[in-house]
Every structure is written in structure tokens, then in C-alpha cells.
Amino acid sequence: MSEVLEKIDIPGLELYKRGKVRDVFFLEDKLLFVATDRISAFDWVLPTPIPGKGKVLNALSVFWFKKTEKLVKNHFITDNPAEFGIDVPEIKERSMVVEKTEVIPFECIVRGYLAGSAWRSYKKTGMVGEYKLPEGLREAEKFEEPLFTPTTKAEAGHDKDVTFKEMEDKLGSEKARFLREKSIELYLFARDYLERKGIILADTKFEFGIKDGEIILIDEIFTPDSSRFWPLDSYIPGKPQLDLDKEFVRQYLLSTGWDRNSPPPELPPEIVERTKERYEKLYKLVVE
Structure with a gap:
């Protein structure tokens, strides 16, 4: 989980929106969610991505959507977009096809x-x-x-x-x-x-x-x-x-004196690495 994806455009698919973390595309009458490695805090998208973060988010959501579907229905259809003819290596393990809702x-x-x-x-x-x-x-x-x-x-x-x-x-x-x-x-x-x-x-x-x-x-x-x-x-x-x-990232940002009203600072490499470790540790604890 080391490669970085900050944003993506997919040929042939119209972009629906770029959220703070996910790039969302129209896919027939469905949506394609792609979890990037962007990270947000205090309603800002930070300038420094966390390598592999999107894959952790996607895998955990897939795990929990399946585990809770008897409690409440959800929008998840598949985490294999190839079933809908979308074969893009960059989005493997970080994407899902979902129902479009209001x-x-x-x-x-x-x-x-x-x-x-x-x-x-x-x-x-x-x-x-x-x-x-x-x-x-x-x-x-x-x-x-x-x-x-x-x-x-x-x-x-x-x-x-x-x-x-x-x-x-x-x-x-x-x-x-x-x-x-x-x-x-x-x-x-x-x-x-x-x-x-x-x-x-x-x-x-x-x-x-x-x-x-x-x-x-x-x-x-x-x-x-x-x-x-x-x-x-x-x-x-x-x-x-x-x-x-x-x-951990929020507390680091608060420690820098950033005013939360102007563009946020870059994250130092050690903060990026320790954040990455936290996400991957949680995934292993939950799923394995």
C-alpha cells in the first residue's frame, strides 16, 4: 500500500464530483467511487497525501457494508469495477460501484x-x-x-x-x-x-x-x-x-499554530509515515 493517488480522471467516464477524499464518476445509472490518498482536517484538504490511505478506506468500507447490510440497506454494489467494464489499474483496491441516491x-x-x-x-x-x-x-x-x-x-x-x-x-x-x-x-x-x-x-x-x-x-x-x-x-x-x-493529524496541525482559516501547511514525512501506520494497523486489527 505504498503508491500514491491524489486525483484521477478516467477516460470515457464523466466526473460527478471531487469530494475531500473521493473522486466520483457517473457509471450508467450508478456511481463509481475512487478513494484517493487525499486527507482532510478541519474542513480543509491537506496538501500532503498519505500513501495507500485510499485503499484502507475502501477495504474497510467494503468490509463494514457487507457486515451491516442486515441492519440497514446500503449503496454498495461491488468493489470490482471490471464487472461494469471499467479496467483501470490505478483504481484497483481503491474503488467501488454504488447506487446513486438523493x-x-x-x-x-x-x-x-x-x-x-x-x-x-x-x-x-x-x-x-x-x-x-x-x-x-x-x-x-x-x-x-x-x-x-x-x-x-x-x-x-x-x-x-x-x-x-x-x-x-x-x-x-x-x-x-x-x-x-x-x-x-x-x-x-x-x-x-x-x-x-x-x-x-x-x-x-x-x-x-x-x-x-x-x-x-x-x-x-x-x-x-x-x-x-x-x-x-x-x-x-x-x-x-x-x-x-x-x-493524530488534527493534533499535529493544532500544534503548528495554523489558524484553520488559511491554507493548511504541508505534513512532514514523519507525520505522513506515522499516519499511514495507524491506518494500516487499524485495518489489520479489524479485518484479520
Whole structure:
């Protein structure tokens, strides 16, 4: 997993969009997702790719889409685009064909532990999303029950926190409740599975779309880009945890003094290598 793919154009296929990480192409009435090695943080795409990262993201999403398909339908069709006549060596092991959906404009975040932006918010306001939490909680402390803290899904700029009521007002009560129920169900399923593998799933986010009138899971699932993972054997609440995700990159960027409003700095080679190692270690722990 050492070659680097920052972007790709595929002859004969029209580009649908370039996301922060994925290049997406029209493929008949479907979509072709290609996971590049771009990495984003704080809503910026960083100038330095992580070699092989896209392959890890793709493989983990394929693994979890298959494992959770009985909990909720998803958009995954195949991770072999050759079945649709697409034989491009550069996208091997980093692509999948998926159903095209009407994307629901919310990110469904489930938090099982007080970490990351939730911890920063709690220190300032005592709140996480719309939840007023007890005083005296420690960083990385486990919640009694997972919190559902949705945000808007912004194509550019920052996602914004929303209350469940705001989500209901936009989508209707039935759809909003389905999204909350399925998001928490998916989180609990993966949390329990990963604990048996020696991994804590601290928080995660999901995206959903509508296909033929039915809500299905889309985008990615339980990857180091969409989730926060900690080794169980080193977990001690009250301090930052060892991580197996891109929190390592976020913390590095915060340490540089970058203002998060101007273009981000390059990542040094040692940060790139240590990030790459984290992604590959997580993949092996989860799948093997």
C-alpha cells in the first residue's frame, strides 16, 4: 500500500464530483467511487497525501457494508469495477460501484465517549450538541448512552450542529427518527464487535440517501476518516488517548499554530509515515 493517488480522471467516464477524499464518476445509472490518498482536517484538504490511505478506506468500507447490510440497506454494489467494464489499474483496491441516491443533507454523528470537538465544546459550555452534560466529566469518559449529534452536510465550509428538532422540521419526524435509530444501532453493533478486537469506537458519523423511496446508508462506514478509534488496552479516561485514526493529524496541525482559516501547511514525512501506520494497523486489527 505504498503508491500514491491524489486525483484521477478516467477516460470515457464523466466526473460527478471531487469530494475531500473521493473522486466520483457517473457509471450508467450508478456511481463509481475512487478513494484517493487525499486527507482532510478541519474542513480543509491537506496538501500532503498519505500513501495507500485510499485503499484502507475502501477495504474497510467494503468490509463494514457487507457486515451491516442486515441492519440497514446500503449503496454498495461491488468493489470490482471490471464487472461494469471499467479496467483501470490505478483504481484497483481503491474503488467501488454504488447506487446513486438523493443524498440526505445531514451527517448523523454518534458519540460514545467525550472526545475531540465534543470535549472542546464541553469544556467551554458544558454542552455536547443539544445535550447539557453533568459537571466534572473527564476527557475520553464513556457516556452512559451514546449521543446522537447531527450536523448539516456542507459541500463547502463548515458543517453546523443542529438539534434533532431542527432535523425533524427539515425531514419530517419519520425520516429523522429512522436516521437516529439506525445510526445508534449501527454504532452499537460496531462498538461491540470492535471491543472484541481490542478497539474502542469512540464516535463515528454516517451519511444516508434515498433510493426508490427507501433510506439507505451511503458514502463510507467505520473508517479512520469517519470515526475515532482507540486501543482498548491503553484506555485511561482523563487524558488524550492513543489513536488509530486521523486525530493524530488534527493534533499535529493544532500544534503548528495554523489558524484553520488559511491554507493548511504541508505534513512532514514523519507525520505522513506515522499516519499511514495507524491506518494500516487499524485495518489489520479489524479485518484479520
